[in-house]
Amino acid sequence: MSEDYQKYKSWFNSPLNILESKDSIVDYLNNNFRMIDFYQEIYIDQISISNLIDKLKKGDFDGLNIVDLNRFRIFLDATLLIFNNEKVYNDYLQDKFAFQPFFDRLNDPKILIRERSFLEDYKKYLNTLFKISIGNFDSFFYSLDGELRRVWDQFKIIRNAFAHMQYGFYASDSTGFLSNFSIYNHDKGVTKEIGFVFEPILHLFIQQFFSNYSYSGLPYKHSWFEIDRDSKKLYFHEVTLSENYTSKYSGFDREHPMNQFTSILQTGDPRKIVKFIRDNKLNHEKSKIGQDKLDKYCKFYLEENGNVSGGPSDFVNQIKFLIDFDTEFSNFLVHMIQLNDRLIDYLRDKKLGVNRLEQILKSIEELREDEDRHPCFKYSFDILRMFNITSRMEDDDLPHINPADIDIRGIFLKNPLSLYEYYKNNKDTLSLQTNKDLRSNYIIERVRNAMAHGRYHIDLRDEGLFYIFEDKYNKRSEIIEISQNILKSFVRQRIFRERDYFTS
Numbered sequence: 001m002s003e004d005y006q007k008y009k010s011w012f013n014s015p016l017n018i019l020e021s022k023d024s025i026v027d028y029l030n031n032n033f034r035m036i037d038f039y040q041e042i043y044i045d046q047i048s049i050s051n052l053i054d055k056l057k058k059g060d061f062d063g064l065n066i067v068d069l070n071r072f073r074i075f076l077d078a079t080l081l082i083f084n085n086e087k088v089y090n091d092y093l094q095d096k097f098a099f100q101p102f103f104d105r106l107n108d109p110k111i112l113i114r115e116r117s118f119l120e121d122y123k124k125y126l127n128t129l130f131k132i133s134i135g136n137f138d139s140f141f142y143s144l145d146g147e148l149r150r151v152w153d154q155f156k157i158i159r160n161a162f163a164h165m166q167y168g169f170y171a172s173d174s175t176g177f178l179s180n181f182s183i184y185n186h187d188k189g190v191t192k193e194i195g196f197v198f199e200p201i202l203h204l205f206i207q208q209f210f211s212n213y214s215y216s217g218l219p220y221k222h223s224w225f226e227i228d229r230d231s232k233k234l235y236f237h238e239v240t241l242s243e244n245y246t247s248k249y250s251g252f253d254r255e256h257p258m259n260q261f262t263s264i265l266q267t268g269d270p271r272k273i274v275k276f277i278r279d280n281k282l283n284h285e286k287s288k289i290g291q292d293k294l295d296k297y298c299k300f301y302l303e304e305n306g307n308v309s310g311g312p313s314d315f316v317n318q319i320k321f322l323i324d325f326d327t328e329f330s331n332f333l334v335h336m337i338q339l340n341d342r343l344i345d346y347l348r349d350k351k352l353g354v355n356r357l358e359q360i361l362k363s364i365e366e367l368r369e370d371e372d373r374h375p376c377f378k379y380s381f382d383i384l385r386m387f388n389i390t391s392r393m394e395d396d397d398l399p400h401i402n403p404a405d406i407d408i409r410g411i412f413l414k415n416p417l418s419l420y421e422y423y424k425n426n427k428d429t430l431s432l433q434t435n436k437d438l439r440s441n442y443i444i445e446r447v448r449n450a451m452a453h454g455r456y457h458i459d460l461r462d463e464g465l466f467y468i469f470e471d472k473y474n475k476r477s478e479i480i481e482i483s484q485n486i487l488k489s490f491v492r493q494r495i496f497r498e499r500d501y502f503t504s
Contacts, residue, residue, distance in 0.1 A: 028071055028168070029395065030497055032388045035072040039336060040381040047371045052339075053361060056346065066176035066347045073340055074170075074181060074199065077206045078162040079387050080333045083454040084210045084220070085159060087326060092220035092240055093249070099151040101250035102208060106201070107136040122200060125178040129171060130196065140201040141183075144194045157193045158202065160185050163452040165394035167197070177348045186396075207337070208251035212330040214262040218249050222261055223324040225316040226286075234289040234316075236323055242281045257282065289323075297322065300460055304375050314372050321376035325457040328373065332380045335370050338363065379458060379465060379484065385491035386467075390451040392496050393444060399499075403440035407493055410486035411443055414479040418442075446471040446480050 026034060042052060055061060089095075105111045106119065119137070126132040132142060141154040149157065161167045161183035172179035179199045185192040211217035226235040241258055249256055257280040264276045277284050289297070297319045302309065304318065321328035342360050349356050370377070393401060413419060422442045430441055450456050450469035459466045465484035470477060482490065 026068075027499065028075075028170070029388055029392050029398075030499070031068050031071055032075045032391075033385065033497060035068065035075075035340075036381055036384050036388070039339070043374070043377050047367075047374050047377060049364060049368045049371060052367075053364060056343075056361075056364070061343055061346065062350065064343060064347060066344055066351070067170075067172060067179075069340055069344045069347070070172065070176060070179050070199075071170060073203065073337065073344070074167075075384075075388070076333060076337050076340060077203055079384060080330070080337070081159065081206050081210050082162055082387075082452060083333070084212055084326075084330060086454055087212075088210060088220055093218070094243075096241070096245065096248050097209065098248040098250040099155075099209075102205060102252075103136075103138050103151075105252060106204075107138075118200070122178050122198070125173050126180070126198070129173070130180075132196070137198070137201055140198045140205055142196040142198065144196075157185055157195075158183060158197060163394075165391040165396075168397070175348050175351055177344065207334075209249075211334050212327065213334045214259045216334060217251070218253070218256060219258050219262065219327075221324070221327055222258070222265060223320070223327055224265060225320070227312050227316070234294055236287050236289060238285045238324070239277060240283045242283055244281065296460055296462070300375075300465075310372075317372040318375050321373070321379075322458065322460045328376045329380055329383070329457075331370065331373070332377055335367055335377075339367060382484075382487055382491050383456070383467070386447070386487070387451055389491060389496050390448045393448055401495060403444040404437040405495060406440055406444065407490065408436075408440050408443050410483065411490070412481040412483075413439075413443070414481055418478045443480055446478050449473075450480070 042055075109116065123134045126134055139148060139151065139154055141149060141157060143149060166186060167181055167183040169182040170179065171181070180196050181199060182194070182196055184194045207213075207216040209217060212220050220240065222237075222239040224237050226237060227233075228235065239261065245257070247256075253259065257276075261276060261280075261282070264272055267273075276282075298315075300322070301315050301318055309315065342363050345356065345360050348354075349360075392398070393403075419439065419442055422445075423438055426441075430438070447469045449471040453472070455470040455472055457468050459468050463483065467482045467484065467487050469480040469482070471480075472478075
């Protein structure tokens with residue numbers, strides 16, 4: 001192990017564990033759990049932006065800690081990046097990206113005028129705290145070896161750190177607003193990378209390239225319902241970029257066809273929609289929702305709303321996450337990031353005596369478009385908990401959790417024979433006492449791999465809602481299925497929050 005790595009680990013093993021602040025009372029992972037609880041409570045019965053704004057004006061959020069909100073922003077960015085990374089590069093947009101223009105705009109004094117003061121303050125902060133002199137921002141990762149990495153290489157380093165919980169040493173200025181954190185890539189006893197992440201720059205980068213959202217980045221997929229009132233049929237449409245499209249997306253590009261299509265779709269004019277798809281040679285799939293599925297969706301919708309119907313538009317918006325989980329979960333994450341950012345702005349302004357409340361409330365008002373997405377939000381918070389749990393299982397600074405001590409009752413293996421293959425391949429390295437030990441190790445490993453590659457979704461069945469986790473590698477595909485009730489209990493086990501846990 002290198003001397004640099006040992007030095008880094010001495011920073012990493014702080015009393016507050018991963019991301020520390022003298023103002024915070026809990027470690028990074030437990031702070032994530034706490035913030036998930038906090039936001040879920042806000043939206044426990046409904047998504048009401050009016051109620052949210054009333055709470056803000058009454059000062060109900062004044063007791064929040066800006067550092068804890070900033071740390072949670074890192075977690076939300078990590079979740080969004082990991083969820084969409086492989087979809088963007090393998091399934092939808094592939095290599096149609098150009099990263100350098102993103103940095104050109106950051107350094108252009110004629111662009112991002114509102115952010116210019118902030119960026120200059122951030123340069124001063126980095127120089128004061130870390131003696132890092134920044135002329136122009138040309139990266140979001142600063143390697144301790146002093147060498148500049150290509151943007152693509154920086155991205156891979158950060159992606160691996162997020163997926164394997166190899167980041168920490170959070171630091172911020174006196175306001176708690178300007179911040180950075182450190183990461184490392186360590187594999188099989190070998191340290192590959194150690195460095196700092198410029199958190200605000202990375203935050204902008206992730207929004208621009210991995211949000212799947214037209215107002216902050218680029219959608220990799222558009223989807224919508226069509227209700228044929230004459231035939232009483234329901235159809236679902238999906239539009240993606242053509243494989244033959246060659247222009248590269250460079251961020252902030254409102255002229256990109258996938259961004260332009262957002263405006264076309266909002267017109268609701270079928271002729272304009274069809275013409276735009278044809279003219280831009282977009283991929284378009286239209287499928288009919290069968291009667292059996294429709295009946296199932298109707299039953300789910302009525303159960304969620306106490307047998308009260310809000311009409312066809314409300315119905316399709318509430319069930320959409322069951323058909324296009326990629327888009328709806330991405331939207332959920334973008335919503336949470338925007339709300340979290342505005343609370344950070346609000347607390348910072350109060351601390352500095354700045355009044356930007358009107359702009360903050362205007363940004364929060366934009367979240368009203370999600371008020372009819374409550375079921376998606378309701379069932380997505382436990383996915384955030386699961387992502388945090390998989391980070392806990394990867395964390396090498398906290399006491400190791402023995403998978404055999406985790407309650408896995410009710411979790412279903414789609415292919416039980418895969419358990420035997422797992423045993424054959426790992427019997428010499430696993431410490432197995434019982435069949436439960438084998439199942440526990442297998443299940444935790446499969447779910448962790450699925451979360452680390454963004455391969456999970458929600459499925460509605462006759463028995464109810466199920467969370468599906470797929471661990472896919474080459475031709476191997478292994479699936480873990482967990483009912484909503486079982487997952488709700490699983491993610492709330494004390495073992496994931498306790499910090500004095502030790503295996504026997």
